[in-house]
Amino acid sequence: RKEVEQDPGPFNVPEGATVAFNCTYSNSASQSFFWYRQDCRKEPKLLMSVYSSGNEDGRFTAQLNRASQYISLLIRDSKLSDSATYLCVVSASPRFNAGNNRKLIWGLGTSLAVNP
Amino acid sequence: EAQVTQNPRYLITVTGKKLTVTCSQNMNHEYMSWYRQDPGLGLRQIYYSMNVEVTDKGDVPEGYKVSRKEKRNFPLILESPSPNQTSLYFCASSSITNGGTGELFFGEGSRLTVL
Numbered sequence: 674r675k676e677v678e679q680d681p682g683p684f685n686v687p688e689g690a691t692v693a694f695n696c697t698y699s700n701s702a703s704q705s706f707f708w709y710r711q712d713c714r715k716e717p718k719l720l721m722s723v724y725s726s727g728n729e730d731g732r733f734t735a736q737l738n739r740a741s742q743y744i745s746l747l748i749r750d751s752k753l754s755d756s757a758t759y760l761c762v763v764s765a766s767p768r769f770n771a772g773n774n775r776k777l778i779w780g781l782g783t784s785l786a787v788n789p
Numbered sequence: 790e791a792q793v794t795q796n797p798r799y800l801i802t803v804t805g806k807k808l809t810v811t812c813s814q815n816m817n818h819e820y821m822s823w824y825r826q827d828p829g830l831g832l833r834q835i836y837y838s839m840n841v842e843v844t845d846k847g848d849v850p851e852g853y854k855v856s857r858k859e860k861r862n863f864p865l866i867l868e869s870p871s872p873n874q875t876s877l878y879f880c881a882s883s884s885i886t887n888g889g890t891g892e893l894f895f896g897e898g899s900r901l902t903v904l
Contacts, residue, residue, distance in 0.1 A: 705891055716879055716895035717832070760832075764891070777893075779832040 674699050676778045677763050683784040690751045694783045696761030697743045706737055706744045707762040711782065717760055720746075751787045758782040791816045795880050795896035802870055803904050810865045810899050812880030818894070820883040821863040822847070823855065825876040826898075832879070838863055839885065870903040877901075 679696045686692050698706075706723035721728065723735040723744050734747040744763075748755055761780035793814045802808055814821065822837040824847075834847030838857040852874055854866040863882075867874060880896040 707891065709893075714877075714898070716897050717893075718895070719892045722891065777834075781829070781831040 676700060677761055677780040679759075679761050679780040679783045681781060681783060683786055685786045685788060686751055687788055688751055688753060690787075691747065691749045692751055692785065693745055693747045694759055694761075694785075695743050695745050696763075696780055696783075697741075698761075698763045698778070699742070700763070700765055700778075701739075701742060702765050703742075703763045704766060705764045706735075708733075708735060708744075708746050709760040709762055711758045711760055713757075720759070748785075751785075753787050753789060756785055756787045758784050791894070793880055793882055793894050793896035795878075795899045797899060798897060799900050801902045801904065804871055805869050808867050808870060808901075810867075810878060810880075810901070812863045812865065812896060813861050814863075814880075814882040814894070815861065816882060816884070816894065817860065818882035819860070819885045821857065822881045822883075822893070823853070823863070823865045824879045824881065825849065826879060827876050835865065835878075867901075870901075872903045875901060875903050 676699050708720040709717040710720045711717040721730050721735050723737050727736045732749045736745045760782045763778045796811045819840045823835040824832045826832050833849045835849055835853050836847050836855040838844045841857055841860050844855050844857050857863055878899045881893040883893050
């Protein structure tokens with residue numbers, strides 16, 4: 674079993690749709706979780722961190738389910754500009770400390786295409 | 790503007806010809822790292838550095854070297870490139886002061902082809 678697994682998609686949705694991605698992780702000791710966004714052939718950029726209580730940023734909502742070991746990303750009212758690959762990232766370390774690499778485990782990403 | 794700058798952005802080279810990919814950040818970040826990204830394999834860490842003169846291997850260090858003589862620079866060196874090092878390379882940096890937020894800031898990527 675991969676350490677971090679995502680449905681690769683592609684998810685093809687019309688503008689205005691709501692779409693949700695899940696990401697499962699295998700290490701129950703994982704402490705921190707992130708969603709990064711990567712546009713085609715460009716660098717990944719942090720979309721949002723995922724907190725235990727769940728968090729929302731505009732049209733984006735992230736949830737963490739520790740019992741089932743998955744995180745989710747919900748995008749409401751999809752825009753054409755949301756088309757990208759969404760990378761799930763998990764770490765067993767809560768934060769960086771001196772000498773701690775804070776190893777990040779990257780999923781392969783879920784591809785989203787929002788169509789007009 | 791806060792940024793991570795990599796050069797070159799694109800390079801085609803031949804087997805065995807030493808090359809260096811430079812990386813520079815202007816955010817005074819302690820932590821810097823190199824990743825390679827390949828289809829079906831995702832992002833894999835090559836080397837990382839927690840601070841000046843402190844470097845360590847990541848998951849796929851074979852065939853690569855790094856140095857961290859200054860805080861802002863973290864070059865990636867391929868002493869004798871081989872075709873299996875054809876990949877998209879990303880440099881990234883992050884702050885670790887007070888634990889840091891964990892956000893990695895990436896350069897725009899360097900697409901390397903080794904013939």
